[in-house]
Amino acid sequence: MELQVNGQTHQVEAPDDMPLLWVLRDLLDIKGPKFGCGVGACGACTVLVDGIPTRTCTTAAADVSGEITTIEGLPDGERLHKVQEAWIKHEVPQCGYCQSGQILAAVALLEETPQPTDADIDAVMTNLCRCGTYPRLRAAIHEVAGMEG
Amino acid sequence: MGKIAKYTRRGFLGLGIAAAGGLAVGYYYYKKPYPNPLPDTLAEGDYSFTPYVIIGSDNAITIITPRAEMGQGIHTTLAALVAEELDVDMDQITAEHGPAAAAYYNSAMLEEGAPFPFFEDGFMAETTRGAMGVLGKFLALQVTGGSSASIDAFDKMREAGATARAVLLEAAAQHWGVAADSLTTTRAEVINPNGERLTYGALAQSAAKLTLPKPPALKDPSNWRILGKSQPRVELLEKVTGASIYGIDVQLPDMLYATVAMSPRFGAKAKSADEVAAMAVPGVLNVVEIVTSAGFGFGIIASNTWAAFEGARALAPVWEAADYPADTAGLKALWNEALDKDASFTLGGVGDPEAALQGAEVIEASYSLPYLAHTTMEPMNATAHFKDGKLTLWLGTQAPGIAAMVTAELLGIEAGDVEVITTHLGGGFGRRAEADVPLYAAAIAAQTGGKPVKVTWSREEDMQHDTYRPMAEARLTATLKDGLPEALDYRVAAPSINKSLFARTFPNMSSAGPDRSILDGSFDQPFSWPHSRFAAHQVDTNIPVGFWRSVGHSINGFVHESFLDELAVAGGQDPLKMRLAMMHDERHEPAREALKAVAEMAGWGQPLPEGVGQGIAHTLSFGTWVAEVVQVDMRGGTVKIEKIWAVADPGMVLDPGNFEAQITSGIIYGLSAAVGQEISFDDGRVVQENFYDYDALRMAGVPPIEVALLENSPRMGGAGEPGTPPIAAALGNAIFSASGQRLRALPFGNDVEFDLG
Numbered sequence: 001m002e003l004q005v006n007g008q009t010h011q012v013e014a015p016d017d018m019p020l021l022w023v024l025r026d027l028l029d030i031k032g033p034k035f036g037c038g039v040g041a042c043g044a045c046t047v048l049v050d051g052i053p054t055r056t057c058t059t060a061a062a063d064v065s066g067e068i069t070t071i072e073g074l075p076d077g078e079r080l081h082k083v084q085e086a087w088i089k090h091e092v093p094q095c096g097y098c099q100s101g102q103i104l105a106a107v108a109l110l111e112e113t114p115q116p117t118d119a120d121i122d123a124v125m126t127n128l129c130r131c132g133t134y135p136r137l138r139a140a141i142h143e144v145a146g147m148e149g
Numbered sequence: 150m151g152k153i154a155k156y157t158r159r160g161f162l163g164l165g166i167a168a169a170g171g172l173a174v175g176y177y178y179y180k181k182p183y184p185n186p187l188p189d190t191l192a193e194g195d196y197s198f199t200p201y202v203i204i205g206s207d208n209a210i211t212i213i214t215p216r217a218e219m220g221q222g223i224h225t226t227l228a229a230l231v232a233e234e235l236d237v238d239m240d241q242i243t244a245e246h247g248p249a250a251a252a253y254y255n256s257a258m259l260e261e262g263a264p265f266p267f268f269e270d271g272f273m274a275e276t277t278r279g280a281m282g283v284l285g286k287f288l289a290l291q292v293t294g295g296s297s298a299s300i301d302a303f304d305k306m307r308e309a310g311a312t313a314r315a316v317l318l319e320a321a322a323q324h325w326g327v328a329a330d331s332l333t334t335t336r337a338e339v340i341n342p343n344g345e346r347l348t349y350g351a352l353a354q355s356a357a358k359l360t361l362p363k364p365p366a367l368k369d370p371s372n373w374r375i376l377g378k379s380q381p382r383v384e385l386l387e388k389v390t391g392a393s394i395y396g397i398d399v400q401l402p403d404m405l406y407a408t409v410a411m412s413p414r415f416g417a418k419a420k421s422a423d424e425v426a427a428m429a430v431p432g433v434l435n436v437v438e439i440v441t442s443a444g445f446g447f448g449i450i451a452s453n454t455w456a457a458f459e460g461a462r463a464l465a466p467v468w469e470a471a472d473y474p475a476d477t478a479g480l481k482a483l484w485n486e487a488l489d490k491d492a493s494f495t496l497g498g499v500g501d502p503e504a505a506l507q508g509a510e511v512i513e514a515s516y517s518l519p520y521l522a523h524t525t526m527e528p529m530n531a532t533a534h535f536k537d538g539k540l541t542l543w544l545g546t547q548a549p550g551i552a553a554m555v556t557a558e559l560l561g562i563e564a565g566d567v568e569v570i571t572t573h574l575g576g577g578f579g580r581r582a583e584a585d586v587p588l589y590a591a592a593i594a595a596q597t598g599g600k601p602v603k604v605t606w607s608r609e610e611d612m613q614h615d616t617y618r619p620m621a622e623a624r625l626t627a628t629l630k631d632g633l634p635e636a637l638d639y640r641v642a643a644p645s646i647n648k649s650l651f652a653r654t655f656p657n658m659s660s661a662g663p664d665r666s667i668l669d670g671s672f673d674q675p676f677s678w679p680h681s682r683f684a685a686h687q688v689d690t691n692i693p694v695g696f697w698r699s700v701g702h703s704i705n706g707f708v709h710e711s712f713l714d715e716l717a718v719a720g721g722q723d724p725l726k727m728r729l730a731m732m733h734d735e736r737h738e739p740a741r742e743a744l745k746a747v748a749e750m751a752g753w754g755q756p757l758p759e760g761v762g763q764g765i766a767h768t769l770s771f772g773t774w775v776a777e778v779v780q781v782d783m784r785g786g787t788v789k790i791e792k793i794w795a796v797a798d799p800g801m802v803l804d805p806g807n808f809e810a811q812i813t814s815g816i817i818y819g820l821s822a823a824v825g826q827e828i829s830f831d832d833g834r835v836v837q838e839n840f841y842d843y844d845a846l847r848m849a850g851v852p853p854i855e856v857a858l859l860e861n862s863p864r865m866g867g868a869g870e871p872g873t874p875p876i877a878a879a880l881g882n883a884i885f886s887a888s889g890q891r892l893r894a895l896p897f898g899n900d901v902e903f904d905l906g
Contacts, residue, residue: 015431022455026406031398032391034575036526037608038458041840044526071391084389091381091806094220094814096388097395097526097575122849122906128840130526130576131220132817134851136810 001062005030006073012061020064021045021056032071032100036128043127046101053108071100074107082144083107090140094131101127106141115145186250187213196357198313200252201231201306208337208350210237214244215253216298217547218384219577220814221869222807223298225383229804230302233375234310234367236334237349244383249549249569255301266497266673267772267864299803300772300865308364315365320356321347370801379806384573396545396572397605399532405602408457409439409589410464411446413613413834414471416691418445422466430463432456437596441559443585443653443693444614448593454605461607471833473690477620480830481517484622484642484688492640492684494663497672500680505636509628512719516625516708517894520828521618521697522835522843527575528611529586533594534601535560540567540591541601545574547582555584555654556591578818579696583616584654612843613835616650616695617828619643619667623708632720634713634731636680642688643667643704649694670705670768670874675737676713676728692830698818699870702770706874707823707881707895710766714882715891724765724882725753739798739862740767743776746857747796751778760784761791764882768874772866773799774859777816777875779883787904788884788897790820793854797871800862808868809856815872816854821845823877824905825898849906 003010003020005028014023019038024030024047033056036044040058047056050066074081080088083106093099102125109116109124116124121141129137187197194206203211214227228244247253314334321339322329324347333340337349370377387393412418424436427449435450447464451457474480532543533556540560546552549569557564574581590604606614621643628636645664663685672683697703717724725748732741744767748754751763760783767776775797782789797812826843829836837843881892884901892900 018453018455022453026453026455029400031394031400034395034526035397035454035528035605037840039608039839039841041844042526071389075390080389087389088381088385091385091810093382093385093388094222094810095526095574095576096220096384096393099388100391103389125848128526128845128847130524130578130818130845132814132846132851133810134817134846134848135813135854138848 003028003061003064003068004066005068006070014061016062017060018062019057020047020054020059020061020068023061024056024070030070030072034097034100036098041128042098043101043105044098046104046127048104048108051108051111053105069104071103074103081107082147083110083140086140086143090136090143092133092136092140094133098127098129102129102137106137106144110141110144116141183251183254186248186252190248196353198316198356199309199361200250201309202235202313204313204349204353206350206353208348210235210242210337210349212242212244213247215247215250216255216302217545217571217574217577217581218246219545219547219574219581221811222382222804225380226299226804226807227302227306228383229375229380230306231310233373234307235314237337239375239380239383241337246571249553249571251550255297267769267866297771297867300867303865307367311365311367312361315362316356316359317349317352319359319362320352324352324355376803378804380804382807393573395527395575396532396543397527397530397575399543399572399603401532401534401601403600404532405434405450405597405600406452406454406457407448407450407593407602407604408454408461409446409448409604409606409610410461410466411439411444411589411610411614412466412468414468415444415693417469417471417833419447419466420469422447422464424464427460427464430456430460433460435596436460436464437593439589439592441585441588441592442656443588448589448596448604450593450597450602454603457605458607471691473692473833475833476831477829480620480690481622483690484620487642487686487688488622488624488640490686493687495682495684496663496665496668498682499678500636502636502638502680502682505680506626506628506638509636511626511628512716513624513626514712514715514893516623516711518621518704518707519826519895520620520692520694521822521826522612522615522828522837523576523578523580523697524612524840524843524845525574525576525578525580528608529580529606530604531586531590532601532603533587533590535591535594535597536599538562538566540594542567542569542587542590543572544569544587545572545577545581546587547574547577547579548584551582551584551654552587556587559588559591560595578698579700580615582696585614585616608840609838612837612839615828616693618697618703619646619694621704625708625712627712627716629716629720630679632722633727634678634716634720637678637682639671639681639683639709640686641667641671641684641705641708642686644689644692644694645687646694646696646700648689653693666701668705669701670703670770671709673769674709675734675740675769675774676731677733677737678731698815699770699873702768702870702874703819703822703877706766706768706770707877710768710875710878711881711893714764714878714885718885723754728765728767739774739859740769740776742859742861743767743774743796743798746859747776747778747794750796750855750857751780751794753778758784760887762883762886762888764879764884764886766875766878766882768871770871770874772862772864773797773868773871774862774866775812775871775875777879779876779879781880781883781887783884783887785904787902789904790850790852790880792852793876795854795856795872796859797856798859798862799866799868799871801860801865802858805858808858811868812856812872813854815870816876817846817851819873819876820851820880823880823895823897824850824903825896827896827899846905850903
C-alpha cells in the first residue's frame with residue numbers, strides 16, 4: 001500500500017487489516033502517534049488525515065488514502081505551529097505521552113472553530129490525559145484563539 | 150529543536166555507561182560516599198565534578214537529574230538546585246537522567262517510611278528516621294516515589310553545585326595567580342576583579358585535576374535567583390514535537406517485538422494454550438513460557454507489535470483456578486471477617502478509647518473502597534537485550550536499581566552485568582516502580598537468540614495485571630462530648646503492600662514490621678483526639694497490591710475525613726470550625742492555616758442555593774498539608790462538580806508553577822477515582838478491560854481548580870502525591886451538604902449520577 005505521511009510518500013507492505021498506528025510506529029518508525037488503548041477510546045494515537053483528527057489504532061492503514069499529518073509534520077520547517085508554541089508557553093505537558101494527540105486535536109478544532117467557547121472545547125477535546133493537564137490545555141487553546149482575534 | 154546533549158547520544162545508544170548493581174551492599178561504612186559513576190561515561194573534552202555535574206570544554210553544562218521524569222517536572226527542579234549554587238542560568242544547562250548507580254540513592258523516601266507522624270519530632274521518631282535514611286544508602290535505592298525527590302536532593306544537589314563552583318574558582322585562581330575569594334562568578338564564567346573572564350568550559354580540564362573541597366557554605370534562600378521561582382520546564386520542546394523517547398519508542402537494529410499473556414488469576418498457572426493458532430498468525434515468530442516470581446504466562450514474539458497482540462489473542466490460554474475468593478463479594482466477606490478478628494497491629498492512638506466508648510452514645514459508620522488500577526497513558530513496556538551474559542534494559546522506570554537486581558537474579562548473572570537505561574515515562578503514579586515489566590522482558594530476551602526485543606503490553610493486559618491500590622473496608626465508632634469528638638475506634642481491613650511487593654519482587658526476603666500504609670492518613674493526622682485507637686486488620690491474598698499515587702493516604706484520607714464530617718453533623722458543628730477546634734497542638738498550625746485559607750478562597754459558610762453544597766477535607770501526606778473544598782450543584786438531579794479550591798503547604802516551594810501543576814494533577818487523579826473508577830473481580834480475574842469500562846475524567850468533566858500555596862510547615866514536603874488524598878472526602882462531604890445523602894462507598898458513581906459535560 002501507499003501512504004502519504006508528512007509530505008512524503010511511503011510504499012509499505014502490510015496486512016490489509018493492520019491498524020495505521022502500527023504501520024506508522026513499527027513499519028515506518030514514526031513514533032509521534034502513541035499507543036494508548038487499541039480500541040479508539042483514549043486518543044493518544046490521533047493523527048490528522050486531510051486535516052480530520054483520526055484515531056489510528058482502530059483505522060486500517062489500507063483504508064486511508066488522504067494526507068496524513070503526525071506531530072512530526074506539524075512544524076513548518078524549524079518553526080513550531082502556534083498550537084505547539086502555546087503549549088510551551090502554558091507549560092501544558094506533564095508526562096507528555098498524550099500531548100501529540102491533544103495538540104493535533106486542538107489544531108483541528110482551531111481550524112474548524114478559530115474562537116472556540118469552553119463548550120466547543122469540551123465537545124471536541126475528548127482525548128484522555130492521566131496527568132490531568134486539562135486546565136492548562138484549555139488555557140493554551142484560548143491563547144491561540146486570542147492570537148487569531 | 151532542543152539541544153541534545155552529548156551525554157544523551159552516548160547514553161541512549163547504551164555505549165560506555167557504567168553499569169551499577171542496585172543492591173551494592175558491601176562493607177561500605179555508611180558515611181563513605183559511593184563512587185562517582187560519571188568518569189567512565191565521559192566523552193573527550195568532558196569533565197565531571199561530583200556525580201551531578203558534567204562540564205565540557207565547549208562550556209556545555211550537563212546536570213544529572215537521577216530521578217524518573219514522569220511529568221512531575223522533577224528534572225527541572227533538580228537541575229535548578231545545582232544551577233543555583235553553580236551560578237549558571239537555566240538556559241545554559243541540559244538535564245539528563247544519567248546512569249543507574251549507587252551514588253544516586255534516595256534516603257528521604259525511606260525516612261518518611263518510619264512509623265511516626267510527620268510532625269512528630271521526638272527522640273524515637275528522629276532516630277528512626279535517621280536510621281531509615283542510612284538503610285536507603287545501604288540499599289542504594291535509586292527510587293522515584295513517595296513524593297520524596299526534591300526533599301532528598303535539596304542539600305545533596307545544592308552541595309554538588311557549590312562544590313563544583315568552588316573547584317572551578319580554585320582553578321581560575323591558580324591560573325591568574327590570585328586568591329580564590331577575590332573572584333566572582335556569573336552565567337558559567339569566573340570573573341577576575343581586573344575584568345578578565347574565563348568560562349567554566351575553559352577551566353574544566355585544569356579544575357578536574359584538583360581535589361574536590363568539602364561543600365562550601367550554601368546560599369541563604371534570600372539570595373536565591375532561581376529557586377523559589379517558576380522555571381520553564383527543561384523538556385517541554387521535545388514533548389510538544391513528539392521527540393521525547395518513551396520506553397515504547399525505543400528502536401534498535403534487528404529488534405524483535407513481543408507482548409505478554411500473563412495469568413489473570415494471580416498465582417495460577419496455565420492449563421493449556423493454543424500455540425498452533427498463535428504461530429499461524431502472520432508475523433508471529435515464537436511463543437515462549439514466562440515463569441517469574443511476579444507471574445506466570447507466555448511471551449509472544451513477532452515481527453511487529455500488532456502481530457504479537459493478534460498472536461496473544463489466538464493463543465487464548467486457559468488458566469488454573471485462583472486460590473482467593475473468585476469475586477468481589479467473596480473478597481469483601483474476607484475483609485469483613487478480618488475486621489471481626491483481633492487487629493494485626495495498631496499505630497498511634499491516645500487515651501483509653503474503649504472506656505470512653507463504653508456505654509456512651511456512639512456514631513458508627515462503615516466505608517468501602519475498591520481496588521484501583523493506575524492506567525498510565527503509556528501501557529507497560531520494556532526493551533531487553535540479553536547477549537554474552539549481559540543484559541541491557543531500556544525502561545521507563547521509577548526504580549532502575551531494583552530492575553537490575555531482579556532481572557540479574559532471573560537470568561543467573563551479576564547485577565553489575567545489567568545496564569538499565571531510563572527513558573521518559575508516560576506516567577508513573579507508582580506503577581513504574583514495579584519489577585514485573587522488566588522481569589517478563591528479560592525472560593523473553595533470554596529466548597531470542599541474542600536479539601533485542603521490545604515487549605509492549607496491550608491495554609487489557611496492563612489493566613488486568615496491575616499492582617492495584619488495595620481494596621479496603623473500614624469500621625469506625627466514635628462518641629462526642631459537648632458536640633466535639635471525644636473518642637474514636639478506627640479499624641481498617643486491607644492487604645499489606647509491602648508483603649505483596651516482597652513476594653513478587655524479592656521472594657527470598659520477607660518484609661519486616663507493620664506496614665504503616667494500611668493506616669497512613671488516619672493515625673498520623675493533625676487532630677487532637679482525647680481518646681483514639683487506630684487498628685490495621687491485615688488481609689493478604691495473591692492479588693498484587695502496590696503504590697498508587699499517595700498510597701495509604703488515598704484510602705484513609707477518604708475514611709477519616711468523611712467520618713469527621715459525619716461527626717460534625719452529629720454534633721451540630723460546622724465541619725471547618727470543628728476541625729479547627731480539634732487541632733489543639735501548636736504543631737498542627739499548618740493544617741489550621743491551610744483550612745482557614747481554603748475556606749476564605751471558597752467563601753465557606755456563605756449561604757448557597759438549596760441543592761448546592763460545599764465539602765471540606767484536609768490530609769497531611771508526604772510532608773505536605775493540603776486542604777480542599779469542593780462545590781457541587783445537584784439541582785438538576787445529577788452531581789455537577791462546579792469548582793475546587795485547594796491550599797497546599799509543603800514548607801518550602803522550590804518552583805511554584807510546577808508545584809501548582811502537581812497539586813492540580815493529584816486532585817484530578819483522585820477525582821477520576823472518586824467519580825467512577827473501580828477494579829472488581831469475577832471468576833478469579835479482573836472484570837475491567839480498557840478505558841470503556843475503567844475510564845478517567847476527560848476535559849468536560851474537570852471543573853475550574855484554584856490552588857494557593859503556603860510555607861508555614863517547618864520541614865519540606867512533596868508535590869506529586871499530596872493533592873490526591875483529601876479530594877474524595879471533600880467531594881462526598883459536598884454531596885452530603887447539597888443533598889443530605891451520605892456516600893460511604895467509592896466510587897460515588899455507583900450511587901449518584903455525575904454530570905460530566
